[in-house]
Amino acid sequence: MPAIWTATALFIAAYCLVFGSRLHRTFSAMVGAVAMVIVGREMGFYSPEAAIEYIDFETIALLAGMMVHVALLSETGCFRFLSIKTAKLTGGSPWKLAATLALVTAFVSMIIDNVTTVVFIGPVTVLIADVLRINPVPALLAEAIMSNVGGVGTLVGDPPNIMIAHAAGLHFNDFLTHLFPVVLVVMIACLFGLRLLFRRQMREKSQHLETVRAMRERDAIRDMRALRLSLAGLGVTLALFLLGEPLGIAPSVAAMAGAVVSLVLIRPDPDKVFREVDWTVLIFFASLFVLVGGLDGSGVLDKVAAWTSGFGRNHPGGASVAVLWLGAVSSALIGNIPTAAALIPVVSRMGGLGIPVGPMWWALALGVGLGGNATPFGGAANVVAISISEKTKHKITYGQWMRIGLPVALISCLLATAAVLVLPW
Amino acid sequence: MEGGVINWTHAGVALAVFAASYVLFITGWVHRAIAAMIGGALMVIFGAHMGFFSHEQAIEAVDMDTIGLLMGMMILVALLEETGFFRYVAIRCAKATRGSPWRLMVIFGLVTTFVSMMIDNVSTIVFIAPVTILIAEILRISPVPALIAEALLSHVGGVGTLVGDPPNIMIASATGLTFNQFLVNMFPIVVVMLAASILLLRWLFRKKLAEQPQNVESLNKLREQDAITDRRKLRKCLCALGLTLVLFLLHGVTHLPPAACTLIGATLALTLVRPDPTGVLAKVEWPVLIFFAGLFVIVGGVDSAGVLQIVGEKAAGFAHTSPAIAVTAVLWISAFFSMTIGNIPTAASLIPVVGYMQTLGVETNALWWALAVGAGFGGSASPYAAAANVITISISERTKTPISFGQWLRVGVPITLVSCALSNIILVLVHLHLH
Numbered sequence: 001m002p003a004i005w006t007a008t009a010l011f012i013a014a015y016c017l018v019f020g021s022r023l024h025r026t027f028s029a030m031v032g033a034v035a036m037v038i039v040g041r042e043m044g045f046y047s048p049e050a051a052i053e054y055i056d057f058e059t060i061a062l063l064a065g066m067m068v069h070v071a072l073l074s075e076t077g078c079f080r081f082l083s084i085k086t087a088k089l090t091g092g093s094p095w096k097l098a099a100t101l102a103l104v105t106a107f108v109s110m111i112i113d114n115v116t117t118v119v120f121i122g123p124v125t126v127l128i129a130d131v132l133r134i135n136p137v138p139a140l141l142a143e144a145i146m147s148n149v150g151g152v153g154t155l156v157g158d159p160p161n162i163m164i165a166h167a168a169g170l171h172f173n174d175f176l177t178h179l180f181p182v183v184l185v186v187m188i189a190c191l192f193g194l195r196l197l198f199r200r201q202m203r204e205k206s207q208h209l210e211t212v213r214a215m216r217e218r219d220a221i222r223d224m225r226a227l228r229l230s231l232a233g234l235g236v237t238l239a240l241f242l243l244g245e246p247l248g249i250a251p252s253v254a255a256m257a258g259a260v261v262s263l264v265l266i267r268p269d270p271d272k273v274f275r276e277v278d279w280t281v282l283i284f285f286a287s288l289f290v291l292v293g294g295l296d297g298s299g300v301l302d303k304v305a306a307w308t309s310g311f312g313r314n315h316p317g318g319a320s321v322a323v324l325w326l327g328a329v330s331s332a333l334i335g336n337i338p339t340a341a342a343l344i345p346v347v348s349r350m351g352g353l354g355i356p357v358g359p360m361w362w363a364l365a366l367g368v369g370l371g372g373n374a375t376p377f378g379g380a381a382n383v384v385a386i387s388i389s390e391k392t393k394h395k396i397t398y399g400q401w402m403r404i405g406l407p408v409a410l411i412s413c414l415l416a417t418a419a420v421l422v423l424p425w
Numbered sequence: 426m427e428g429g430v431i432n433w434t435h436a437g438v439a440l441a442v443f444a445a446s447y448v449l450f451i452t453g454w455v456h457r458a459i460a461a462m463i464g465g466a467l468m469v470i471f472g473a474h475m476g477f478f479s480h481e482q483a484i485e486a487v488d489m490d491t492i493g494l495l496m497g498m499m500i501l502v503a504l505l506e507e508t509g510f511f512r513y514v515a516i517r518c519a520k521a522t523r524g525s526p527w528r529l530m531v532i533f534g535l536v537t538t539f540v541s542m543m544i545d546n547v548s549t550i551v552f553i554a555p556v557t558i559l560i561a562e563i564l565r566i567s568p569v570p571a572l573i574a575e576a577l578l579s580h581v582g583g584v585g586t587l588v589g590d591p592p593n594i595m596i597a598s599a600t601g602l603t604f605n606q607f608l609v610n611m612f613p614i615v616v617v618m619l620a621a622s623i624l625l626l627r628w629l630f631r632k633k634l635a636e637q638p639q640n641v642e643s644l645n646k647l648r649e650q651d652a653i654t655d656r657r658k659l660r661k662c663l664c665a666l667g668l669t670l671v672l673f674l675l676h677g678v679t680h681l682p683p684a685a686c687t688l689i690g691a692t693l694a695l696t697l698v699r700p701d702p703t704g705v706l707a708k709v710e711w712p713v714l715i716f717f718a719g720l721f722v723i724v725g726g727v728d729s730a731g732v733l734q735i736v737g738e739k740a741a742g743f744a745h746t747s748p749a750i751a752v753t754a755v756l757w758i759s760a761f762f763s764m765t766i767g768n769i770p771t772a773a774s775l776i777p778v779v780g781y782m783q784t785l786g787v788e789t790n791a792l793w794w795a796l797a798v799g800a801g802f803g804g805s806a807s808p809y810a811a812a813a814n815v816i817t818i819s820i821s822e823r824t825k826t827p828i829s830f831g832q833w834l835r836v837g838v839p840i841t842l843v844s845c846a847l848s849n850i851i852l853v854l855v856h857l858h859l860h
Contacts, residue, residue: 023699024699034688037685038689041681048681048685049682055489057484247473247474249470249474252480253473253480256465257466260459260462264455270456270715271711271712274711278703279703280702280703280706
């Protein structure tokens with residue numbers, strides 16, 4: 001029991017350090033991770049070796065590989081090309097811009113990972129806003145939020161869905177028929193929610209539309225040869241993403257393999273390319289995984305799981321709703337992957353007790369996916385969006401995130417609850 | 426893998442990828458970080474497809490202790506460098522030479538040795554070599570003896586401690602040998618080698634060291650106080666570095682792995698100094714860390730295909746017959762590979778082999794030290810054997826007297842041969858005859 005309280009206290013302290021922005025979140029998370037390992041080791045619930053086990057190198061390697069792709073592509077001027085094109089198409093209206101980009105993000109992140117999507121579309125967004133001289137924050141926030149929503153819609157959209165499908169033996173089409181329609185409704189609701197929350201920023205139309213109209217997107221391409229070669233490398237990665245499963249190639253390996261192809265073909269200075277990778281984000285995630293690992297090692301997650309399972313036994317009717325909200329809250333606090341890892345065995349155990357778990361799996365997927373929007377650290381895409389914004393004049397603050405993300409998460413979880421209660425799953 | 430049974434198709438594919446990567450390392454057609462990524466990606470793709478190496482195994486194979494330790498040290502060095510600390514040390518040393526070419530070589534060589542016990546060799550050379558050239562230019566003497574001495578002695582110092590050189594870090598991580606065990610076993614060897622190397626250098630450079638220095642008095646115009654850019658930051662960094670060192674030494678009490686000690690120190694430094702996170706992390710040498718990760722994956726694939734176990738079993742049979750020859754063989758094999766493919770790939774491939782020998786009951790204590798010594802000293806022989814040498818040469822190319830390939834070999838090869846032979850004798854005497 002003391003282990004549980006200590007780990008929880010350390011976790012909360014680390015969270016306060018991360019939120020109280022005196023120390024950068026990466027360093028704060030490192031301090032938290034170091035403290036968790038030292039204290040956990042002293043009390044016997046954690047160790048440096050266990051901490052390394054908890055770091056999800058799959059996610060980190062995937063991100064690093066995709067960031068190399070982005071670094072190479074942005075050198076070629078490809079993102080500038082895309083952003084001038086998009087700026088022209090949307091006619092300088094911030095709302096049209098945010099909505100278009102967010103919808104593209106949502107649909108793309110149904111097929112590939114959320115973070116990957118935001119890693120790519122984020123820099124484009126920043127450039128568009130720069131060209132139009134408008135604030136990129138609404139569009140960036142909308143993208144991160146919609147990528148989390150879109151990811152819930154398919155089996156491959158988000159790691160928790162893959163984990164759930166694996167544990168429950170569900171197929172691609174099961175997700176499509178059950179979750180996809182719900183996700184479409186939630187997406188529309190979120191878009192309107194965002195429109196309402198950003199009504200002030202959405203009103204200011206770009207004053208620079210004429211300048212943008214005069215720009216030639218062709219001129220933005222600095223190095224056509226490098227562009228072709230880096231697109232070839234990206235093509236390898238995308239092909240391996242899609243063909244990877246039958247060949248036994250993990251997404252992280254696919255990302256790395258494609259990045260290697262680009263690096264070998266373009267032959268840039270590796271030092272320069274690797275410096276472009278956002279290491280602050282990667283180290284933040286590694287530290288966060290270590291922190292959550294301590295929480296798990298101390299038995300907190302087991303405790304929560306035991307309570308849920310007890311609740312499910314006593315109230316089989318409300319169990320799905322309970323799983324949904326627990327998943328949402330937990331995913332907002334500790335991230336979606338650890339939450340899914342902790343709650344999947346709980347649902348399986350309830351199934352073993354004879355409680356009908358069919359709807360519970362969908363409730364879990366919805367809760368975990370949608371709840372992550374509530375806080376800046378609920379989803380990996382959120383952190384990436386924030387980190388991208390910090391390189392511009394318009395930084396997304398944690399408070400700003402909560403003001404937008406929390407209401408959106410609440411609306412979408414309420415809608416999901418309605419779906420769980422009404423739909424005949 | 427059942428003992429001795431091996432799927433030769435798997436082994437062949439793994440060895441082919443391994444060999445191809447090492448060809449890339451030696452020829453340098455692509456940067457070695459990218460070469461390691463190519464090898465790693467191919468190994469996982471083939472391994473996963475053929476079923477001898479999954480990507481989970483690949484992630485397991487990456488030695489996070491080594492990477493964490495290096496990353497922590499790199500963060501500490503990056504912060505310390507900004508304070509002007511290294512420049513300060515170098516100017517102090519310059520004044521202590523009082524203009525003598527011989528003293529310039531010895532003092533700068535010794536400082537390099539001691540600094541490279543704590544900090545990696547390349548960083549040490551990067552800060553000390555430019556100052557050496559500056560001093561030599563003021564005195565109008567040749568910087569070559571001092572520069573070569575620095576590079577060679579950085580290898581000697583690196584062998585002395587757990588954190589001095591990547592092969593030692595890798596050996597410690599694979600075996601659990603502690604900081605103090607390294608100090609006790611390697612430090613005496615390092616002291617002997619230091620004396621031997623300096624005497625040998627004195628003789629090899631006898632003509633250059635006889636040059637008459639000029640402008641000796643202008644050395645006093647250098648002001649070391651001006652080198653320090655930020656005193657408070659310096660104090661904080663040294664505090665964190667001190668904590669790291671204390672944690673290393675207290676391993677017997679705390680049992681913290683070296684990577685944890687370094688990362689605790691680095692976290693403390695980052696918290697105290699609060700630098701721009703993107704800036705400080707950009708100074709970490711990521712290509713080196715990526716090179717390591719790729720290399721671990723490549724060697725992990727070869728290991729997973731069962732090749733290294735076979736080699737280990739064969740070597741174990743051999744070592745049972747004659748321990749002294751086993752020590753000698755490991756030392757010279759690792760020295761030879763270290764001078765051809767570099768010390769890090771050498772350590773990465775030989776550590777699992779010695780590890781298998783250990784599981785088969787061979788007394789490997791002396792073998793680990795032989796590996797550390799061979800991989801470390803082998804790096805001195807040729808200009809391309811170690812990154813520190815390459816840096817020294819490229820820095821010397823900014824002067825009127827760049828170091829040539831032949832010039833390096835004439836000094837590097839004798840020193841390598843003498844230090845390997847001497848440490849071979851010491852290891853055999855101490856470990857096999859005293860016990």
